[in-house]
Amino acid sequence: MTEALQSSKATATIKPGLRLxxxxxxxxxxxxxxxxxxxxxxxxxxxxxxxxxxxxxxVVNVTHSLLTQIRQARGTDQASPSTASLGIGIPGLVDSxxxxxxxxxxxxxxxxxxxxxxxxxxxxxxxxxxxxNAAALGASQxxxxxxxxxxxxxxxxxxxxxxxxxxxxxxxGYAGEIGHIPVDSHSLPCKCGQHGCLETVASGxxxxxxxxxxxPPLPDIIEKAKAGQADAREALNTVISxxxxxxxxxxxxxxxxxxxLGGGVTKTxxxxxDLVKAELTARGKTSRFVSFLNLPARLRMVxxxxxxxxxxxxxxxxxxxxxxxxxxxKASHGPEPEPQIRPExxx
Ligand SMILES: [Zn+2]
Numbered sequence: 001m002t003e004a005l006q007s008s009k010a011t012a013t014i015k016p017g018l019r020l021x022x023x024x025x026x027x028x029x030x031x032x033x034x035x036x037x038x039x040x041x042x043x044x045x046x047x048x049x050x051x052x053x054x055x056x057x058x059v060v061n062v063t064h065s066l067l068t069q070i071r072q073a074r075g076t077d078q079a080s081p082s083t084a085s086l087g088i089g090i091p092g093l094v095d096s097x098x099x100x101x102x103x104x105x106x107x108x109x110x111x112x113x114x115x116x117x118x119x120x121x122x123x124x125x126x127x128x129x130x131x132x133n134a135a136a137l138g139a140s141q142x143x144x145x146x147x148x149x150x151x152x153x154x155x156x157x158x159x160x161x162x163x164x165x166x167x168x169x170x171x172x173g174y175a176g177e178i179g180h181i182p183v184d185s186h187s188l189p190c191k192c193g194q195h196g197c198l199e200t201v202a203s204g205x206x207x208x209x210x211x212x213x214x215x216p217p218l219p220d221i222i223e224k225a226k227a228g229q230a231d232a233r234e235a236l237n238t239v240i241s242x243x244x245x246x247x248x249x250x251x252x253x254x255x256x257x258x259x260x261l262g263g264g265v266t267k268t269x270x271x272x273x274d275l276v277k278a279e280l281t282a283r284g285k286t287s288r289f290v291s292f293l294n295l296p297a298r299l300r301m302v303x304x305x306x307x308x309x310x311x312x313x314x315x316x317x318x319x320x321x322x323x324x325x326x327x328x329x330k331a332s333h334g335p336e337p338e339p340q341i342r343p344e345x346x347x
Contacts, residue, residue, distance in 0.1 A: 018070060018084040020124075021138075021314025022062055023131060023307075024048060024055060026091070026106030031062035032310040033070055034318075038141060040307065042069035050108040059088060059114075060121050087127045087317025088114065089134030089309050096169070096320075099128045127320040131309055133167045135262055136160035138312025139302050145257035149176070149250035153265035157203040157246065161254060167316060178249055179203065183242075198249075202242030204265050210235045218268045222275070236275070243272075244279040251293045261301040262308070273301040 022031045025048055033042035044065040048058050063086060092104030099115015118126045136150030140162040151159045157179035161168040168175050179199035180192045187196035200206050207217050211232075214220035218239065224232035243261070250259045266272060277296040284291035302308055 019314045019318040020063060020066055020084055020086040021134070021310040021312065021317060022059055022086065022088045023134065023309030023313055024059065024088060024090040024107065025131070025309075029058045029062055030307060030310045031066050032307055032314055033066045034311065034314045038311075038315075040311065041073065042066045043307070044069070048107070052109055052112045055090075055107055055109060055112070056114070056117050056121065059118050063122055084124045085127070085314075085317045085321035086118065086122065086124055087129060087134065087313035087315065087320075088118065089129050089131040089313035089316075090114065091131045094128055094130040094133075096127060096129050099126065101128060125317070125321045127313075127317040129167070129313060129316045130160075131313075132158055132263075133160045133169075134312035134316055135302075135309045136162050136260070136312065137165075137167055137315050138306075138308030138310070139260050139262065139300075140165065141311060141315055142302075142306070142308055143258055143260070143300065147254070147256045148258045148260055149254055149256045150260045150262055151178075151243075151246050151250060152263040153203060153243065153261060154263040155204045157199040157206075159246070159250060161256075163254075166319065178246055181249065183245055198242055198246055201238050202246055204263070206242075207235075207239055207265065210238065216267065218265060218272065222268070222271055240275045240279050243276050244283065247276065247280060247295055247299060248283070248290065248293070251295050251298065256298070258298050258300050259295070261299070266301050266303065270301075273299065 019034045020031065021034070022029065027048060029046055029048040031044040032040045035041045044062045046058070046062065049055065067084070090101055090104060091106060092109060093102045094100070099113060100111070101109055101114045102111040103109075115126050115128045132150065132152045135152070136148065139150055140146065140148045146162070146165045148162045149159050150162070151157070159176040159178050161176045180190065180194065180197045182194045182196045183198055184196035185194075188200040189195050190197035190200050207221070208215070211217035211221050221232050221236050221239070225236040247259050250256065261273065261276070277299055280290070280295040280299065284295070
């Protein structure tokens with residue numbers, strides 16, 4: 001079949017309407033339903049539970065809650081599962097092509113065939129995606145910018161790349177893994193075996209290690225640095241410099257519309273964004289190259305309370321559904337030659 005024919009068949013089989021997305025986290029699970037205009041028309045948030053069976057039950061419960069809300073608002077026909085697609089964002093190593101999740105430590109999942117199990121339970125096409133990739137897609141859509149890099153300042157440091165509105169996995173699933181770029185080979189050892197990785201200075205775990213006397217550490221570091229405390233100033237300089245370098249790497253390698261900071265560390269608030277922008281502005285004053293990158297203007301931050309994870313999962317699930325026209329839920333879970341995996345990035 002030619003590409004044009006495949007394309008026309010895909011268009012003919014798209015059913016406009018319900019796209020469901022679920023973001024599974026270590027303590028909460030959130031679900032959304034998007035309408036044709038990408039508006040959130042149903043929302044559900046509840047506590048999440050540990051272990052394979054409980055995670056599946058949580059996913060099923062949230063899906064049913066979303067469908068019930070839609071049925072009540074619109075009428076039964078439009079909320080039929082046959083018109084829905086579901087995307088699930090979850091931490092851990094995710095093989096999207098096969099729907100497999102492994103090493104999702106904060107959900108006590110060693111290995112789980114989540115895609116197939118959710119499809120069997122819900123009778124709808126299901127895509128499983130890494131949660132940071134899903135959040136990146138949600139942030140891209142929310143900003144209406146097709147090319148973004150989402151830097152996740154979670155326990156670790158990772159990033160996801162959205163190119164022309166699609167998640168860029170790379171050939172083996174490691175696209176965007178900037179946390180283990182060594183930026184100072186004489187510096188701290190990293191769990192990956194190298195020294196001086198970005199993650200050893202610009203990540204939640206690194207900040208906590210630098211400043212164990214407060215939890216969360218960064219607001220305390222900022223406050224004490226402002227008050228002139230020398231060790232706080234040094235710690236802050238290390239952290240902000242590391243984050244700025246991550247932003248600079250993203251800007252120089254991908255030239256995106258926006259570079260977005262997300263993840264748990266961003267709970268620090270606007271002060272963090274201001275500090276990183278100030279560092280990038282200072283670098284631009286001593287380097288014409290950095291100045292041309294115009295990084296402060298492209299830098300954004302998303303709050304951890306936004307629904308970008310679930311929205312992005314919904315968009316990713318719908319995109320897969322379109323790519324596989326007419327595929328039954330079982331067929332859409334069929335084997336693929338190239339698994340897309342991604343290391344764990346806890347938010
Ligand atoms: Zn490393």
